[in-house]
Amino acid sequence: MGKILLWIVLPLLFPGLTAGIGWCDNSFCLGCHQDQTLTMKDVHGKSVSLFVSKTEFKSSVHAKLDCSDCHTQIKDDTHAAGGEKTTGQRVNCGGCHREAEREYQQSVHANVTMKGMEGAAYCYDCHGKHNILSSQNPKSMTYFSNIEKTCDRCHANIKFVREHALGPGPTPEALFKGSVHRESGKVTCTSCHGSHNLRSLIDPRSSVFRSNIPETCGSCHPQITKEFTESIHGVLAAKGRSDAPTCTTCHGIHGIKAVINPNSPVNERRIALTTCPQCHASLRIAREYGFSTAPVKSYLNSFHGLYYRGGDPYVAECASCHGVHDIRPPSDPESTVNKNNLKKTCGRCHPDASESFTKLSIHTFGPTGRANIGEKVVGWVRTFYIVIIIAVVGGMVFLNFTDWLRKTIDRRL
Numbered sequence: 001m002g003k004i005l006l007w008i009v010l011p012l013l014f015p016g017l018t019a020g021i022g023w024c025d026n027s028f029c030l031g032c033h034q035d036q037t038l039t040m041k042d043v044h045g046k047s048v049s050l051f052v053s054k055t056e057f058k059s060s061v062h063a064k065l066d067c068s069d070c071h072t073q074i075k076d077d078t079h080a081a082g083g084e085k086t087t088g089q090r091v092n093c094g095g096c097h098r099e100a101e102r103e104y105q106q107s108v109h110a111n112v113t114m115k116g117m118e119g120a121a122y123c124y125d126c127h128g129k130h131n132i133l134s135s136q137n138p139k140s141m142t143y144f145s146n147i148e149k150t151c152d153r154c155h156a157n158i159k160f161v162r163e164h165a166l167g168p169g170p171t172p173e174a175l176f177k178g179s180v181h182r183e184s185g186k187v188t189c190t191s192c193h194g195s196h197n198l199r200s201l202i203d204p205r206s207s208v209f210r211s212n213i214p215e216t217c218g219s220c221h222p223q224i225t226k227e228f229t230e231s232i233h234g235v236l237a238a239k240g241r242s243d244a245p246t247c248t249t250c251h252g253i254h255g256i257k258a259v260i261n262p263n264s265p266v267n268e269r270r271i272a273l274t275t276c277p278q279c280h281a282s283l284r285i286a287r288e289y290g291f292s293t294a295p296v297k298s299y300l301n302s303f304h305g306l307y308y309r310g311g312d313p314y315v316a317e318c319a320s321c322h323g324v325h326d327i328r329p330p331s332d333p334e335s336t337v338n339k340n341n342l343k344k345t346c347g348r349c350h351p352d353a354s355e356s357f358t359k360l361s362i363h364t365f366g367p368t369g370r371a372n373i374g375e376k377v378v379g380w381v382r383t384f385y386i387v388i389i390i391a392v393v394g395g396m397v398f399l400n401f402t403d404w405l406r407k408t409i410d411r412r413l
C-alpha cells in the first residue's frame, strides 16, 4: 500500500525530477533508494535493505551508467516486478563484459548455479554491486590483498562450508593464515585457483587438478617444477595417479610452511620418518608399484639412520643422497645414487671417500629385497642355530618318550 502511495506522491513532490531530467535519471531512482529505511521482503520472506549509497555509486567505475543500464527490467511501470528479489532474474553483467562472462561460465561457481544451487559466487559476490572498483584500486574487493577476504565471506563460513559439503576439517582460509605464502604477501587464493576460470578440483582442466598442480606451483617456482617433472615421481604424477607424489603430497596445500619451520611436513627432521616413508614404507603402495619397502627399514637401522634418530643434524637422510625434486632410479645415469655418481654424492660429507667406500651397501637390502653378503651370513647362522635347537630339544623329547615307553612295557610284563 505504502509503495503505491509513494508512486503517486513522489512525482507530486519532485515534479522536476520526473518531468525535467527524465524518467530514468539516476537521481530519480535515488530519490527513493537513498532512504536507509527502505526495505522489502525477498522470495524467502526475508527483509532486505533497498538502500543505495549515492556517494559510493558516484565513485564506482560505473558512475556514468544509468541505473536501468543494469536494472534493465526496472522502468516506470514494471518496477515492482522487475528485480532479482522478486523474479530471481539477475542483473546481467555479461552483456557489457563478454570476455569475463565467457570465462566465468566455465567456472565451478557457474556450474553449481546452473544446477540450481544457491549461494555460489556470481559477478557481484566478488566485485560488489554499486561500489565496483577496478582491481588496481586498493579499496576494491578484487584488489590483490583484499581477495582473501572476498572468498572467505563464503569459504571461511563453517555453516556455509558444511551445507555445501566442501569437505571436513579446517577451511582453506584457516590453513592459509598460517602459511609461508600468506606471510610473503605475494600469494593469494586466486594465484593458484584463478578467478573467473576457477574450476572444480575434479575437472581435468582445473589449475588444481592433480596432474596440473606442478605447473600451477611452477608459475612461481619454475626451477623446482622443471626438476620435478623430469623425476621418476614427476613422470608418474603427470599421469594423474593418485599415489604418485605431487607438490602438495609432500608440502601440504593451503598451509604450506617454510622448510626450516619444524612443523613443515618436509622439515629435515621428518624426511626420513614420514615424508618419504608415507609411501616407501606402505605395503599397499609398494605392492601396487612393485617396489620393496626394505630401503626405509634398512636405512633406519643403518649407521646413518641410527645417528639420524639420535638427532644428529649432519648425518644423511633420504634427500641427502637421493635429492628431493630430482629423484631418479639408481639405474639412471643422472641419478645421484647411480654408482658412477656416488663418489660425488657421498663425498659431500665424506670428502676422502674412496671407490671402495662408496661400494659399501647403504640399504642393507638391495633394490629387489635381496640380502647382501653380511645379511646372508647372519641368515645362515640363524638357520644353523634353529636346526641345532630343534635337534637338541627333539632328541630330549624322543629320549624321554622311549624311556617312558620302556618303563610302561616293563610294568605290564
Ligand code: HEC
Pocket: 026, 029, 030, 033, 049, 050, 051, 052, 057, 062, 065, 066, 067, 068, 069, 070, 071, 083, 084, 085, 090, 091, 124, 128, 129, 130
Ligand atoms: C553495474 C550495474 C548496476 C548499476 C549501474 C546499478 N545497479 Fe542496482 N544492483 C546491481 C546488482 C548486481 C544488484 C544486486 C542484485 C539484485 O538485487 O538485483 C543491485 C541491486 C539493487 C537494489 C536492491 C537492493 C540491493 O542492494 O540488493 C536496488 C534498490 C538497486 N540496485 C538500485 C539501483 C539504483 C537506484 C541504481 C542507480 C543509482 C542502480 N541500482 C544502479 C547492479 C547495478
Ligand code: HEC
Pocket: 003, 006, 007, 010, 023, 024, 028, 029, 030, 031, 032, 033, 039, 040, 041, 050, 067, 068, 071, 074, 075, 076, 079, 080, 081, 082, 083, 084, 085, 086, 087
Ligand atoms: C517512488 C520510489 C521509488 C523510485 C522512484 C524507485 N524505486 Fe525502486 N523500489 C521502490 C520500492 C518501494 C521497492 C520495493 C518494491 C517491492 O516491495 O516489491 C523498490 C524496489 C526496487 C528494486 C528491488 C526489486 C527486486 O525485486 O529485487 C530495485 C532493483 C529497484 N527498486 C531499482 C530502482 C531503479 C533502477 C529505479 C529508477 C529507475 C527505482 N528503483 C526507482 C521505490 C522506488
Ligand code: HEC
Pocket: 061, 062, 065, 069, 070, 091, 092, 093, 094, 095, 096, 097, 123, 124, 127, 128, 129, 132, 133, 134, 135
Ligand atoms: C551497461 C554496460 C555495463 C554493465 C551492465 C556492467 N558494466 Fe562494468 N563496466 C562498464 C563500463 C563502460 C566500464 C568501464 C568504465 C571505465 O573504464 O571507466 C566498466 C568497468 C567495470 C570494471 C572495471 C574494469 C577495469 O578495467 O577497471 C569492473 C570490475 C566491472 N565493470 C564489473 C562489472 C560487474 C560485476 C557488473 C555487473 C554487476 C558490470 N560491470 C555491469 C559497463 C558495464
Ligand code: HEC
Pocket: 093, 094, 097, 100, 101, 104, 109, 121, 122, 123, 124, 125, 126, 127, 133, 134, 135, 136, 142, 147, 190, 194, 195, 196, 198
Ligand atoms: C570468484 C570471484 C569472481 C567472480 C565470480 C567474478 N570475478 Fe571478475 N574478477 C575477480 C578478480 C579477483 C579480478 C582481478 C583480476 C584477476 O584476478 O583476474 C577480476 C577481474 C575482473 C575484470 C577486469 C577488471 C579489473 O578490475 O581487473 C572484469 C571486467 C570483471 N572481473 C568482471 C566480472 C564479471 C562480468 C563477472 C561475472 C560474469 C565476474 N567478474 C565474476 C573475481 C571474480
Ligand code: HEC
Pocket: 148, 151, 152, 155, 166, 167, 171, 172, 173, 176, 181, 187, 188, 189, 190, 191, 192, 193, 201, 208, 210, 213, 248, 253, 254
Ligand atoms: C598455493 C596454492 C593455493 C592457494 C594459495 C590456495 N589454494 Fe585452494 N586449493 C589448492 C589446491 C592444489 C587444491 C586441491 C586440493 C586437492 O586436490 O585435494 C585446493 C582446494 C581448494 C578448495 C576445495 C577443497 C577444500 O579444501 O575445501 C577450496 C574451497 C579452496 N581451495 C579455496 C581456497 C581459498 C578460499 C583460498 C584462499 C584463502 C585458497 N584456496 C588458496 C591450492 C591453493
Ligand code: HEC
Pocket: 108, 109, 112, 118, 119, 120, 121, 122, 125, 126, 147, 150, 151, 152, 153, 154, 155, 164, 165, 166, 189, 190, 193, 195, 198, 199, 200, 201, 202
Ligand atoms: C558467494 C559465495 C562464494 C564466494 C564469494 C566464493 N565462492 Fe567458491 N564456491 C562457492 C560455492 C557454493 C561452491 C560450490 C560448492 C560445491 O561444489 O558444491 C564453490 C566452489 C569453489 C571451489 C571448488 C571446490 C570443489 O569442491 O571443487 C573453489 C576452489 C572455490 N570455490 C574457490 C573460491 C575462491 C578462490 C573464491 C574467491 C576468489 C571464491 N571461491 C569465492 C561459493 C563462493
Ligand code: HEC
Pocket: 213, 214, 217, 218, 221, 224, 225, 228, 233, 245, 246, 247, 248, 249, 250, 251, 259, 266, 267, 268, 271, 275, 319, 324, 325
Ligand atoms: C617427495 C616429496 C616432495 C615433492 C613431491 C615436492 N617437494 Fe618440494 N621439498 C621437499 C623437501 C623434502 C624439501 C626440503 C629440501 C631441503 O631440505 O633441501 C623441499 C623443498 C621445497 C622448496 C623450498 C626449498 C627451495 O629449494 O627453495 C620449495 C619452494 C618446494 N619444495 C616446492 C615444490 C614444488 C613446487 C613441488 C612440485 C613441483 C615440490 N616441491 C614437490 C619435498 C618434496
Ligand code: HEC
Pocket: 180, 181, 184, 186, 187, 188, 191, 192, 213, 216, 217, 218, 219, 220, 221, 247, 248, 251, 253, 256, 257, 258, 259, 260
Ligand atoms: C604466486 C606465486 C606462488 C605460487 C603460485 C606458489 N608459490 Fe610457493 N612461494 C611463493 C613465495 C613468494 C614464497 C615465499 C618466498 C620465499 O621464501 O621463497 C613461497 C614459498 C614456498 C615454500 C617455502 C620455501 C622455503 O624457503 O622454505 C614452499 C615449500 C612452496 N612455496 C611451495 C609451493 C607449492 C607446493 C605451490 C603449489 C601448490 C606453490 N608454492 C605455489 C610464491 C608462490
Ligand code: HEC
Pocket: 232, 233, 236, 243, 244, 245, 246, 249, 250, 271, 275, 276, 277, 278, 279, 280, 285, 289, 291, 318, 319, 322, 323, 324, 327, 328, 329, 330
Ligand atoms: C606419494 C608417495 C611417494 C612419496 C611421498 C615418495 N615416493 Fe618415491 N616413489 C613412489 C612411487 C609410486 C615410485 C615408483 C615409481 C615407478 O616405479 O614408476 C617411487 C620411486 C622412487 C625411487 C625409484 C625407485 C626405483 O625402483 O627405481 C626412489 C629412489 C624414490 N622413490 C625415493 C623417494 C624419496 C627419497 C622420497 C622422499 C623425499 C620419496 N621417494 C617420496 C612414491 C612416493
Ligand code: HEC
Pocket: 303, 304, 307, 314, 315, 316, 317, 320, 321, 342, 345, 346, 347, 348, 349, 350, 357, 358, 359, 360, 362
Ligand atoms: C649429509 C651428509 C652425508 C652423506 C651425503 C653421506 N654420509 Fe655417511 N655419514 C655421515 C655422518 C654425519 C656419519 C656419522 C659418523 C661420522 O661422523 O663419521 C656418517 C657415517 C657413515 C659411515 C660409518 C662411519 C664411517 O665413517 O665409516 C659410513 C660407512 C658411511 N657414512 C657411508 C656413506 C656412503 C657410502 C655415502 C654415500 C652413498 C654416505 N655415507 C653419504 C654423513 C653423510
Ligand code: HEC
Pocket: 271, 272, 276, 277, 280, 291, 292, 295, 296, 299, 300, 304, 316, 317, 318, 319, 320, 321, 322, 329, 330, 337, 342, 361, 362, 363, 365, 366, 367, 368
Ligand atoms: C647415504 C645415502 C642414502 C640414504 C641416506 C638413503 N639412500 Fe636410498 N639408496 C641409496 C643408494 C646408493 C641406492 C642404490 C643402491 C642400493 O640399493 O643400495 C639407494 C636405493 C634406494 C631405493 C631403491 C631403488 C630401487 O631400484 O629399488 C629406494 C626406494 C630408496 N633408496 C629410498 C630411500 C629412502 C626412502 C630413504 C630414507 C628413508 C633412503 N633411500 C636413504 C643411497 C641412500
